[in-house]
Amino acid sequence: MRLQSGLYAFVEYPDPYVQPLILRALSSPIFGLPHELVTSVSQLPSPSSPLLQFTSYEALDFDYALQHSTTSLVSAYVIRKALIRKHYLSTTISTWIVKHPESLLGKHFKPAVHFELDFAEFLDDALVDAWDLHESFARNESMQDNLQCKEWWILKPGMSDGGNGIRLFSTLEELREIFEEWDVDEEEDADNDLGETEKESLHENASGMPKGQRDGSEPSNAGMTSQLRHFIAQPYIHPPLLLQSKGGRKFHIRVYVLAVGALKVYVFKEMLALFAAKPYSSPLRNTGDEGIDLAGHLTNTCFQDESTRDSSVFRFWELEEVTPGSEWKSDVWEQICAVTGEVFEAAAREQMVHFQTLPNAFEIFGVDFLVDAEGNVWLLELNAYPDFKQTGDGLRDAVVGVLFQEVIKIAVKPFFAIPTSEGCSERMRLVRDINMGRG
Numbered sequence: 140m141r142l143q144s145g146l147y148a149f150v151e152y153p154d155p156y157v158q159p160l161i162l163r164a165l166s167s168p169i170f171g172l173p174h175e176l177v178t179s180v181s182q183l184p185s186p187s188s189p190l191l192q193f194t195s196y197e198a199l200d201f202d203y204a205l206q207h208s209t210t211s212l213v214s215a216y217v218i219r220k221a222l223i224r225k226h227y228l229s230t231t232i233s234t235w236i237v238k239h240p241e242s243l244l245g246k247h248f249k250p251a252v253h254f255e256l257d258f259a260e261f262l263d264d265a266l267v268d269a270w271d272l273h274e275s276f277a278r279n280e281s282m283q284d285n286l287q288c289k290e291w292w293i294l295k296p297g298m299s300d301g302g303n304g305i306r307l308f309s310t311l312e313e314l315r316e317i318f319e320e321w322d323v324d325e326e327e328d329a330d331n332d333l334g335e336t337e338k339e340s341l342h343e344n345a346s347g348m349p350k351g352q353r354d355g356s357e358p359s360n361a362g363m364t365s366q367l368r369h370f371i372a373q374p375y376i377h378p379p380l381l382l383q384s385k386g387g388r389k390f391h392i393r394v395y396v397l398a399v400g401a402l403k404v405y406v407f408k409e410m411l412a413l414f415a416a417k418p419y420s421s422p423l424r425n426t427g428d429e430g431i432d433l434a435g436h437l438t439n440t441c442f443q444d445e446s447t448r449d450s451s452v453f454r455f456w457e458l459e460e461v462t463p464g465s466e467w468k469s470d471v472w473e474q475i476c477a478v479t480g481e482v483f484e485a486a487a488r489e490q491m492v493h494f495q496t497l498p499n500a501f502e503i504f505g506v507d508f509l510v511d512a513e514g515n516v517w518l519l520e521l522n523a524y525p526d527f528k529q530t531g532d533g534l535r536d537a538v539v540g541v542l543f544q545e546v547i548k549i550a551v552k553p554f555f556a557i558p559t560s561e562g563c564s565e566r567m568r569l570v571r572d573i574n575m576g577r578g
Contacts, residue, residue: 145173146189146555147182153195156528157539161193164543171547172557189555196524208499212554215502215523216398221490222482222504222521226253226297226369231493235485244485247478248518251371253297259318266311272372276311291377291422295520297369307375307422307431314372376517380510381419384459389419391438391519392455392471393529395542396479396504397567399550401496404483404571406476407545409538410455411530413438440529452531454538467514474516475508480570482518487575496575501550503542541566 148165152158165171174191177183180203183190187207192199193214204211221231229251236245252272254265266272275290282288289309294317296304308314381387395407417435440451461467486494505525509517527539545567552559 145175145557146191147177148174148191149177149179149194150191151178151194151198153198153524154527156535157543160535160540160543163540164547167544167547170544172552172555191551191555204497204499208497211499212551213497213500216495216497216500218493218495219486219502219523221486221493223523224297224369225251225295225371225520227490227493228482228521229253229371231486231490232482234489235481238489242481242485243477244481244518247474247516248482249373249376251373253369253371255368256318256370257368259315259322262311262315262318269372272311275374276309279309287421287423289423291375292372293375294370294372297371305433305437307433307436308372309422375422376509376511377421378512379419380461380512380514382459382461385414385453387418388414388416388451389436389438390414392475392508392510393525394475394479394506394508395525396483396506396521397501397546397550398483398496398504399501400498400554401575402483402487402571402573403569404480405545405549405567406479406570407542408456408472408566408568409541410472410475411534411538412453412455412458413440413529414451414453416451452529452534454534461514470514471508471510471516476568476570478508478516478518479506482521484571484573487573491575499554501546503546 150158150161150165152161165174177190180190180200187210190203190207190211191214192204192211196215199213199215201213201217204213220227222228230253232244232248233250236242250271252266252269254269256262256265272292275292279289291307291309292314294304294306294308294314306317308317379389381389390412393411393413395409397405397407399405415435415438417432419435422431422436456468458468487496502523503525505522507519507522509519511517527535530538545564548559548564549567551557
């Protein structure tokens with residue numbers, strides 16, 4: 140049956156936590172719009188029928204969208220690794236700072252050393268040009284009598300999400316031990332004759348993380364080095380801001396960012412604070428015979444069991460004030476908005492091969508920030524198809540549900556020229572509006 144108004148919608152989001160929220164937003168009497176659900180483009184009455192594709196990256200029909208750029212809207216950009224791959228993000232920011240030395244990204248992103256490595260035995264060769272790392276190692280070597288002043292680094296696989304593979308180190312020997320441990324794990328798995336399914340689960344999918352690590356289970360180190368061969372190392376941010384009401388636990392802020400067309404960027408004001416499972420202590424005091432206990436350092440709740448996960452996610456704006464009358468949350472919000480707008484512009488203008496904006500696309504990103512003890516905000520990473528489940532059941536409707544209502548209002552209705560009765564919302568702040576000349 141041909142619609143008289145509205146659009147056709149192919150909605151199959153790859154997460155049962157999210158799927159009903161999208162359908163509810165589409166059907167809302169206030170925020171929604173007339174639509175008919177379809178399961179493929181073959182069900183459209185004509186190629187010119189208005190179509191919304193809101194599904195997994197792999198299921199999006201980009202060819203169809205490119206051929207029907209004025210009537211077909213997709214829920215992801217074809218290429219955006221300038222933002223979602225850690226080593227690409229580092230390059231994006233460093234390139235932008237070289238051309239714009241006054242950019243605030245220089246004060247809100249830790250410069251990274253990135254390298255490629257297949258096996259631990261080649262580590263020295265991989266770090267030949269890592270001058271910052273070697274200088275730090277030398278300084279740490281000279282501080283044996285003042286270990287509290289040691290510089291710590293954080294190692295991150297370039298193509299993983301969910302905190303997978305993150306380690307802390309302060310010397311070359313500690314870094315080498317990390318890769319040697321992964322080599323042993325890989326050899327043991329090879330002896331166990333991994334089947335094709337298990338091997339495939341280590342390969343990267345379109346969202347930028349290994350398949351099989353989106354279910355909240357403890358990630359495996361198997362094949363870490365050879366499968367995730369791109370790595371970055373950054374100075375570890377210490378000390379972080381700690382709140383006594385939350386037991387002195389480290390936390391990061393999860394921000395949902397909506398990119399629309401080519402290009403408007405919005406920041407969703409309803410942010411989350413995700414806390415580590417254990418109280419924070421400096422890496423030095425946290426080091427024992429078994430190494431560093433990462434439970435006090437990793438704030439990604441997918442590592443936590445139910446006993447701590449339910450007490451680890453909070454609405455940012457409900458956090459306590461650091462001191463009476465302080466406005467630290469408002470200051471953090473302003474910093475987040477400024478940094479987010481800057482990094483998207485950097486990617487769009489300087490990495491056009493690796494971030495290709497489209498007028499008939501939009502995408503929701505999960506952007507993570509850390510606040511240090513001085514109140515400075517640091518950009519950690521950006522994730523495509525973020526793990527909304529970390530929000531939990533208690534905040535699902537109030538946070539993620541409202542987010543998708545805003546997405547329908549800001550990204551979907553205007554594209555299809557569907558009038559909206561809602562006025563401007565304070566829940567979404569426009570932080571960049573630039574014309575990339577596409578469309």
